[in-house]
Amino acid sequence: MSGALRIADMAGAEPDLVLTVPAEYEDGNGHVNIRHYFDLHARAGDVAFEAIGFDESYRDVRGLSAFSIEHRIRYLDEVLVGHDVAVYVRMLARSSKVVHGIQLLFDTTTGALANTFEFIEGHVSLEQRRTVPWPDDVAALLDTAIAAGDSWPALPHPPGLGLR
Template identity: 45%
Template sequence: MSVEQLPGVEEIAQVPAALQVVAGPEWEDGNGHVNVAHFYGLHLRAAEAALQRIGVDDDYRTSRRLGVFSMEQHLRFLHEVHIGEELSAHVRWLDRGDKVFHGISVVVNRTTGQIANTLEVLEGHVDLVARRATPFPADIADRIDEAVAAHRGLSWQLPLSGAIGVRR
């Protein structure tokens, strides 16, 4: 999928922003644009907000001793971002298996009206005591499935790596 075929910002906004920020001067690298570390941090903060919405939060980790570990990621840059530009991050749920989910986080440059970058992820659900993958509890699985179903109904797609996904 070329940059010209990407969905528009108004389409991405069909998935509510997990967060909005302005790129601060401390984000700038030697090339005069936002450094990759800050994008990565923005994607992680958006993912944490999306996980909290389905019930995977500090209480979940403490009371159930369950959590989510990153298994695979693909960060794709589409347009550069400069200091002072307003950004939003949106998380789209793509699929779920018994112990994993596949998703993509999108950073939109609200100042320029362009998609800046995406982070495609495969996350594993783990038992924090045994440190091993374990199936999602029914309540969390249902919430993920609801989000996946809602997002599958969207009319737009984003380029995916082709290497990450739920194996059946």
């Protein structure tokens, strides 16, 4: 897995979030503050999870949702205010109750991969507040998303988190 992944390598994949970095994201070092990277990843994750049916209706009707269990951010390059960014969410694997994925945040102004955000999300019953198995329809959508990631370029580093 090469660390030289560039935005051009993502041709054919659709980003889950595209944004021009606003001035309020800048920190004292002149680049994007770490808290804003997390927000960008959270926003992109919301889009990706909504695409597989995790929305208000899923919570309201089924009483089910996803909770964050673990995150790992690796910073590979800086992003400056005014630069354009694109975040791609890739599902890597799932078990009966959790999904493992990674997000790639590119500075599309420079073409560089700025960071990766690896995550483990658990499927939970909002009544029990415990992990529960994915419903068959959602499991099928996750499996489709995982298979779609097979056409992506190789990851810039091996995933560091694993399914439980």
